[in-house]
Amino acid sequence: MAISYDTQPVSQKGWLAQYLARGTRKFLLLALFITGFALIGDGLYIKLKAVLAQHLLQQAWQETLTTQTPQKAWSWADTYPVAEISLPDLTSEPVIALRGSSGEALAFAPGHLENTALPGQQGTAVYAAHRDTHFAFLENIKATDTIKVKDPQGRDHLYKVDNIRITKWDQSGITNQNTSKRIALVTCWPFDAQTPGPLRYIVEGQLIENLSAD
Amino acid sequence: MLKTIITEQFSPFIKTSFITSVLAVFFTVMAGNPSVANNLVTANDMKRGSLLLKTTEAGKMVEAIQLATNVEIDINGPIARTKVTQRFRNPSNGWVEGTYVFPLPETSAVDTLKMQIGDRFIEGIIKPKKEARKIYDDAKKEGKKASLVEQLRPNLFTNSVANIGPQEIVVVQIEYQETVKQSNGLFSLRFPMVAAPRYNPKPRIVESVNFENDEQWGTVKDPVPDREEITSPVLNPAKQAKSNPVSLNVNLASGFPIGEIKSPFHGITTDYKSKDKVNVSLSDQIVPADRDFELNWKAEPKKSPRVALFKETIGQDDYFLAFVTPPKLAKFSQNEITTPDREVIFVIDNSGSMAGPSMRQAKESLLLALAKLRNQDRFNVIRFDDTYEVLFPSALEANTGNLDIAKRFVSSLEADGGTEMLPALEAALEDQTPHDKSTLRQIVFLTDGAIGNEKQMFDTIVKKRGRSRIFTVGIGSAPNSHFMNRASSYGKGTFTHIGSEQQVRSRMNELFTKLETPVLTDLQANWDKRNNVEMSPSQLPDLYSGEPVVILAKAKNTTQSTQETLDVSGQFANQPWTIKLPLHKAQQGKGIGKLWGRRKIAEIEGQYFLADNWNVLDQDILNTALKYGLISKMTSLVAVDITPSRPTGIDYNSQEIALNLPAGWDFEKVFGPDYISTSESLQDANISPLHTLAASDTPIARPTSAKAKSIPLPATATTAELKIILGILLLLATVLFMLVSRKMLPNGQRQ
DSSP: OOOOOOOSOOOHHHHHHHHHHHHHHHHHHHHHHHHHHHHHHHHHHHHHHHHHHHHHHHHHHHHHHHHOSOOOSSTTOSOOEEEEEEOTTTTOOOEEEEESOOHHHHHHSOEEOTTSOOTTSSEEEEEEOOTTTTTGGGGGOOTTOEEEEEOTTSOEEEEEEEEEEEEETTOOOOOSOOSSEEEEEEEESSTTOSSOOSEEEEEEEEEEEEEOOO | OHHHHHHHHHHHHHHHHHHHHHHHHHHHHHHHOGGGGSSOBOGGGOOSOEEEEEOSSTTOEEEOEEEEEEEEEEEETTEEEEEEEEEEEOOSSSOEEEEEEEEOOTTOEEEEEEEEETTEEEEEEEEEHHHHHHHHHHHHHTTOOEEEEEEEETTEEEEEEEEEOTTOEEEEEEEEEEEOEEETTEEEEEEOSSSTTTOOOOOOOOSOOOOTTOGGGGOOOOSOTTTTTOOSOOOOOHHHHHHOEEEEEEEEEOSSOEEEEEOSSSOEEEEEEETTEEEEEETTSSEESSSOEEEEEEEOTTOOOSEEEEEEEETTEEEEEEEEOOHHHHHSOGGGSOOOOEEEEEEEEOSGGGTTHHHHHHHHHHHHHHHHOOTTOEEEEEEESSSEEESSSSOEEOOHHHHHHHHHHHHTOOOOSOOOHHHHHHHHHOOSSTTOTTSEEEEEEEEOOOOSOHHHHHHHHHHHOTTEEEEEEEESSSOOHHHHHHHHHHTTSOEEEEOSTTHHHHHHHHHHHHHHSOOEEEEEEEETTOOSOEEESSSOOOBOTTOOEEEEEEEEOOOOOTTOEEEEEEEETTEEEEEEEEGGGOEEOTTHHHHHHHHHHHHHHHGGGTOSOHHHHHHHHHHHHHHHTOOOSSEEEEEEEEEOOOOTTOOOOHHHHHHTOOTTOOOGGGGOGGGSOOHHHHHHHHOOSHHHHHHSOOOOHHHHHHTTTOOOOOOOOOSHHHHHHHHHHHHHHHHHHHHHHHHHSOGGGOO
16 A cells, blocks of 8 residues: 655656656545445445345235235345244344345345244254344343244244354254254354354254244 | 455454453353253254153253164165164163154155063054054053154154163164165165264255245255265264164175175175175174265176066055166267257356355356357357346357357356246247257256245246256255256256355266266156056156166056066157066065055155145145055154063073064174173163263263254355445545645645
């Protein structure tokens, strides 16, 4: 980044070089400014998308609950809401989870991993979300806290957190072949790192009861 | 440059501060949850067949000492029947309930369970799942010994045993059968000893989906994205290895002179009884159960069987199993066969769900495919998201110019937008020369299959398929394998799954070999003079070199006529080919009926995605499973006490148990002198309460087992904050730069 040029009064020949250098400098400044602005904008856009999508998803989710059929939140969506996750102990806003864990889905909401159990079922239901948006609250969760998952039929499934751990993404130890009914909320770790890494923060819970919405 | 500076400066700071907090979190977790630190496990921790004993802590179990396992495999032609016998001990002084979790090959038909608990012999019978569960629970409450085998997944089973007495020994025997795999003249059979790392569950149905008339909710994903990447066996801890010894014996009656016989992962000794009968055992006799056993065998050169036909008669029905290898494919080696001209249509998904590594892999795969085209081949490329675009108005020659255009087109693709696959599929199926049989028309579909209108897609494929063949390539860690599997089977092609960038080359090369090898098309099987023949698969797929046609069929048992034949016919490079198999010459084969039943169940399970009424399908599965005596998602084996008690005054040991064996039980090998009881296990057994045993400071089961078979977790970090920080820094840098440069300018030159 060290740009040095002659600051002394210059000869005829050097003047042209300085003129050019000044043009380059202006251009560089402008480019830096625009890039900086664009980066901030892009970063904010990711955050904004995460927040706005949840509002649209809330509507779609309410429709899902009343119509009992999958409702896309926007017409071109690849996926649809499948659950509402809330943490009664943390008084955080409930989040709507989408089916699937593609990068596209995770930009809008937590994703329910396709090959895992449905809430309340035998196996492990795995939900993943970004650490800096929808699952930021996982940082504050502790053992014995309750995780509430509402399924599309409006039934609430309560899970009690019994294990919190950090593993590499491909060594989660979650297999979905367990006979018990469990849940796992998964996000990237460490929480305030700035770059993506291989570590995942896993909050696991065991089903405690099946409640009906009505 | 700026980026590097930031990461360099910030990451050490981030690292140190977070290592401390990681440790803090870890210690709190450990303190709050002591069971992690001892030997207690949950069922999902288990990676191999193990007997878990319930403890006083809910959901936690302790692994019983596995004293010995004996495996007897009888291979008769294409059918293999495996008998697995395992011996466990209840190490505690209390009465316990054991849960035995065991993996089996995906297509195995489990039909027999026998169990010996101390002095009690228990034999399982097949019952509807709920009824079986009730029988078991009732027996458990009444203090009776009982046993229940349930299917957890099509390839994972649990066996519960109630009321095992203190220090009692339990012997479990399971029997199942499967067909031998055959490819390129190589026959092979695999026995899973460890569930991981080779235990690759087939995509399966997500159970209990509640929305009717909507197939979306039952979507299936392949849970093991890097199936073939995982090849190195994970070593068990020394203790497990010692306590889980396996002896294995194979009686192979191949039905043809055996040329070569190999086991890739174990040393074996062979004892030839005759040219086509061999007894195979492990050279080490006893091995730890740390890797799967695989046996591969070949016929003597030129003696490879072209045709095999087996029959089993049960009541009114005849069950047939036929293997046919087409003549030319068997006679010529691969490079002797000329590859016909091809027209290849590549369809690539660039919708938003492909964003990231999936898109990279798809592009890489497609570029590789383009590079593989020969000059005389014709090709076209279609991309789709919620719109679609066809590169050339019609398929063009694969010359350098056209390929360059295609490569540029592919390289510039970016993942965005929704997924509308149907129009792209229809465009790909549009065939300008539908009657040109001399060219192979192949459609290669690269997608993650994140779509909802599967049924519509299948309909389109079936209706408009024509001479085109559809090869699906599933991209990404969790593609919709169900859709792609079925799409390719309706399209008479194959499904290839690419789970990671490392797999692109090897998997695509496999696919190319198929695409380039001439196929035997329009395969048909005609059952001459027989009516009501049900066949599986009902529609025969195209054949590629080295693969046999495998047909399972069920027919009404009629009076035998020597005239009856099974005619298999097809088109080989535009030349018709037929083979007639005389039915009366079929060899007797045991267990074909059960294989048929298992295949039927798998077929019914495959219909869940398209069906409106699941109860009907459940009922179908139940009836089929009951008829053939198989465990399924609707049926379980429940054991009833058949020998009430043993003579009093006799302590059980290996000899006593051997004396008490009912006919047909081959437990001797399990009770080999070396493994009656080791001093180590005796020590364990002396500790009375289960919890004390559990708390012993042996290595935790978790870290070793956690590695394998885990569900891979998606990346869950956005770059939002990084971008914002970088942006702010850039703006600051700009301002700074402006200030500095102004200062440095001579006064007169200010603007």
